[in-house]
Amino acid sequence: MGKRFENKVVVITGAGGVLCNAFAAAFAEEGAKVALLDINEEAVMQNARMLTEKGCTAKGYKADVLDQESLKQTRERVNADLGTCDILINGAGGNNKRATTDNEFHDFDLPEDTKTFFDLDKSGFEFVFNLNFLGTVIPTQVFAADMMGKKGANIINISSMNAFTPLTKIPAYSGAKAAVSNLTQWLAVYFSKTGIRCNAIAPGFLVSNQNRALLFDADGKPTARTEKILRNTPMGRFGEADELLGGLFFLADEQQSSFVNGVILPIDGGFSAYSGV
Incomplete structure (x- = not known):
């Protein structure tokens, strides 16, 4: 019996990071020819x-998900090296401290140096929204052009728990991931006659280099935010990549999910199911 994704060409943006590199490795071990893209x-x-x-079979490419012309050139290289x-x-995605508040709730007695919603940088909002939302739109415009009519073709976006209910402190990231979920459903409908399915996973809380400082202090002890997360995750722990x-x-496998389209799949230890009471 052959490997699950034998000779399928899998293009992964953000593959310079820990999480998407793990995705790349998993698909490659299942026989896929993997193109790893990252800035x-x-x-x-x-x-x-x-x-x-x-x-x-894997090849890395420097690519900016916000530069359409650059991505088109990358697509041509991928096509020549691995196939369509x-x-x-x-x-590709992430948050930025320029779009993150210090406080969870606004109060009249906050310390003078507290960075509140009113202090957030417009450019920070633009950076986060563009990276997550347009960084999903543009690669889809570029690579989906070669996917139409191919058996088993599908797009998988990375949403978040933020898309269901926004987390405190990170309004830009929450809004951007909600937009990614909405786009996923829109694309599922738009491409439904072409044979391309579009779904998303919505990971719960995992520890990464990006959020480590929010979850653990300088001594490696859990922060108050970590305690809240674990208290509201019924399984009581962080997830692993x-x-x-x-x-x-499951979403990528045409044999298992050929009729699954427009779904945002939570993988969150029960976080999205728990009211906190």
């Missing part, structure tokens, strides 16, 4: 090299 050229080349050393895209995973793979593979 961080050094990281993505190293990640691709590690996969090829294991005997997998079968599965697109829009993994590998625990996203089952949902990701």
